Amino acid sequence: MKSTLRRFGSVVALSTLTCSLMAGTALAQQSQEWPPEFQPLPDYFGYMEPEESLETFTLPPGYQIDLVASEPLLGDGIVMQWDYQGRLWVVETTFMLNLEDLTSAEPSSSLVILEDTNGDGVMDERKVFAENLVLPRSLLILEPGKVILGESPNIWLLEDTDGDDVADVKEPITEGNYGALGGSIEHNPNGMFWNIDNRIYNAYLDEVYQWNGEGFDVDRGISIAQWGVTADDEGRILRQGNSAAPSMSYVADYYYGRSSIFTRNRGNHEWIGGQSRDANRVWPIRPTPGINRGYVDGTLDENGAMMELTSAGGAAVYRGTALGASDYGNVFVPEPAGQLVTMSTLQDSGAGIYLRKAYEQGDFLTSTEERFRPVFTQVGPDGALYVLDLYHGIVQDAVFMSNYLKDWVDEHDLGNTHGVNGRIYRVSHEDGEASEIMDLTQMSPEELVGLLEHDNGWYRDHAQRLIVVQQQADAAPALVDLFNSDADDVARLHALWTLDGLDALEAEHVVSALGDANAEIQTAALRVSESFLSDGNQEVIDAFLNLIGNTQNKWQVQYQLAASAGELDDANRLDAIIDIIDTYGEDYIALDAALSGVPDEQVSELLTMLFDIENGSTGIGNAITTIASGLTQVGSADEVSAMLEAVGAEDRPAWQRDAALLGMEVILAGVSDPGLAPALPRSNTGSWTVGDLGERAFADFNAEVNAADAAAQAELAEQRAANAPQRPESAMSDVDGVPMLALEAAPEGFLALQDDEDLSGRIAGITALMTWPEANQ
Structure with a gap:
């Protein structure tokens, strides 16, 4: 991409940087044949010393791994983030330190700042920003x-507030609704x-x-995945489940939170x-x-190695400079x-x-050491990939630990933590270029805008965030110039979103971008x-409407x-x-995205308008089915009765009636929803019940935590019910x-359809699941 990074002197040869790393770091074993044996x-x-652990790693040819931090500087880290000055912040937990004294509520976790004060690439200073925390995530x-x-x-x-790198203010942003x-x-x-859209996403x-500026504006989204959120250059969110490869949101979560009638959300968590x-297959080296x-039969292969992801989390899309050029945009997933x-890889199909x-029969970074527990990955300001290692004998929460695993832990003394430990590794490639670490807090708004063209996505993200969080309005002219320039499209994308974050977009900018x-x-x-659309800005509305049917088959434009x-x-x-x-409703992602924007009180009106279309497309039929399902599931008696009468109208075209009946049958008769994504083939594993091996090793603790x-x-549901618009x-x-x-x-018109021999069975099946005052008289 076109870049101003050399204007800032931001690239140094990778060999120069790695030569300055502290003595004692080591290259991973590099197999001459790949995948390795x-x-x-x-x-x-x-327990192994960090230098010994390095010798257990294997990477593909051309890559190297260096130790950046370890105990006693770091202990039990599960999340890490770089700040604007190039310092590394780590959330340290007290996860599974003692099987004899289990707790999920001990105030013994910390938030620490690690810093490389002498520029040798290794952290040498630790500051505790906050302590006495309870398992922050x-x-x-x-x-x-x-x-x-x-x-x-x-x-x-x-x-x-006083610049000593210790928190002296702790104020709640939200209380009682972020877990238990x-x-x-x-x-x-x-x-x-x-994310690039200036919104904050969760799993x-x-x-x-x-x-x-003071707290959060909150939109309802979709509760999905288990551990970790990342995104590509364009801001498409990926989330990591524990036992599956990352899923992607083609459409942002919060769109699907607008409707209480439509609960299918194709396009999210795809x-x-x-x-x-x-994509779920893994290739341990041992x-x-x-x-x-x-x-469980089928969990391990013939070599005794796990076959699929089971405890994955902390994924990262690589958008840096210090790996190989072909690595840009790839997804890295830790499997502890x-x-x-x-x-x-991520490819546009x-x-x-x-x-x-x-790799078909190998994984990127593997280790023969039992206690290597990678839990989080992230790109750093130098453009390298950083791997956070919990370094723990046990990685399974005792709440769900099976008797089988407990036996393994006891047999190999894995409950002995040998103190509090943790490591951070830096992965690079011999053909990569390291970005110079710069202090963004010392830059002017114009210099921060310049960083939106940086080759390293870390700088683009953090420059944008700092401008938006601090509302640096003086950056707006430079942002407009960047967007209107012939710069790389990723830089222009950041400029557009930064202008939006400053509330500095004009209608002319939006119209230009739409075209x-x-x-x-x-x-x-x-x-x-969208703010221009809802305000009735005709210039923007016309440009928006002009795109319908004119997207040149750009799938992402159609969905949005x-x-x-x-x-x-x-x-x-x-x-x-x-x-x-x-135009696009044959694709259920486009259909669900469109229906999510229909206000609840207008759904019945939309169905009436769709019934007025005599020769509809497949998309119109799909919409009728989906609306019929939604109204059957949550509609009021008046809404359902109106739908039934419309379906039963004598002049109702057969294709419309069939589409509506299918929608009702999805809810009432358990018919398969045609809009659901195709199911994956089932994994070839056996029963979890094998004697008492699968039972909870700590049943009382499991019950205590599950109750919490x-x-x-229940408390969150009660809060939301009290604050939700009443339907x-x-x-x-x-x-x-x-x-x-x-x-x-009685739905008289609908009941009359039983006289149609082609429909009588379906109508009888549906009406058997209805009642009205005189139904049993």
Whole structure:
């Protein structure tokens, strides 16, 4: 990409940087053949010095790994973030230190700052910014001296007001809705990922945040995945589940939080690994019997090595400069149970993104050491990939530990932690270029704008964030110039989103961006146009409507066009949504994105408008099915009755009636929803029940923690119910496990369809699950 990075003197030869690393760091074993040869199970499971651990690693040819930090400077780190000055912040937990005294509520975790004070590439100074914390799971560096910390059940703003790198202010941003105090560390929210759209995304929590200078503006999203959030250059969110490759959101979470009627959310949490399970496959370099379900048939291969991801988390999209050029945009996923880090590529297939493992029978970073537990990856300001190693004998939370794993832990003395330990490694490539570490806090707004053209995505992200958080309005003219220039499109994308974050966009900028040749610029333009659409700005509305049917098959533009249509003003919204459904609704991602923007009170009106289309497309039929499902599931008695009468109208075209009946049958009769993503082939594993091996090793602790999680979820649900807009009471109820619709009067027109021999069976099946006052008389 075009870059101003040399203007800042920001590239140094990688060999120069690595030569300055401290004595004693080592290259990983580099196999002459790749993938490397499988190794036997080691006969030693105890503590290793960091230098010894380095000798257990294997990387592909051309890569090297260096030790950046270790005990006693670091202990039990699970999350790390770099600040604007190039210092590394780490959340340290007291995770699983003692199997004899289990707790999820001990205030003994810390947030520390690690710094390389002499420029040799190795951390040599530690400062404790905050301590006496209870298992914090997420961290966001907001601005110098100010960080956001997710410590269930609260989110805190921690601030250092006197410049001594110690927090002296701790104020709640949200209270009681960020997981459970004493709950499972595996099942509490995390992420706090600031994306290019200036929104903050989470995993295991259905909320999306925007920093407003004092706290959060909150949108409802989708609660998905388990541990870790990352994104590509364009801001498409990837989340990491523990036992699957990362999923991707083509459409941002919060769009799907707009509707309480449509609960299917295609386009969010999409599996992008193709039609097989290959993306989940892992290739440890040694047998891995010490995993929680290692006793289950099919979990381990013929060599005794785990076959699929089981405890993955902390993924990162690599957007730096110090690895190989072909590594840019790849996804790295730590798998601590398998002592490895995977690498996968992301490719635009022309109809979406496709994730594929980089190596067919090998993984990127592997180790023969039992205690190597990579849990988090991140790109650093020098452009390298950093790997955070929990360095622990046990990586499975005792809440869910099986008897089988407990036996393994006891047999190999893995409960002996040998003190508090932790390591951070830096991975680079011989052909890479290291970015110079710069202090962004000393830069002018214009210099920060210049960094939006940097080859290293870390600088682009942090320059944008600092401008937006500090509302550096003086940057706006330079941002406009950058967007209007012939700079790389990624830089222009950052300029557009930074202007949006400063509330400095004018209608002319948006119209220009909507007409841009680049699909990603157009997609972002649709999102930033929304405030203009809802305000009725005719110039922007015309440019928006002009895109319908004119997207040149750009899938990302089509999906965003569908999602953003719901933000149009009342005069244009439903007509535009119908046009989009008619044009793109054969694709269920576009359909669900479009329907998510229909206000609940207008859903019945939309269905009426769709029924007025005599010769509809496949998209229109799909929409009728989806709306019929939604109204059957949550519609009021009046809404359901109106739908039934419309379906039963004598002049109703057969294709419309069939589409609506299918929608009702999805809810009432368990018919497969045609809009669901195709299911992956099932894994070839056996039963989890093998004697008592699969039972909880710590059943009482499991019950205690599960109770804390359940109580927190119930409290959050109660809070939301009290604050949610009130909908009419649903006609649907559960009667002894059977869904039933309670109507106020007989649906005469619908019942008359039983006279049609082609429909009688379907109508009888549906009406059997309805009741009305005179139904049993």
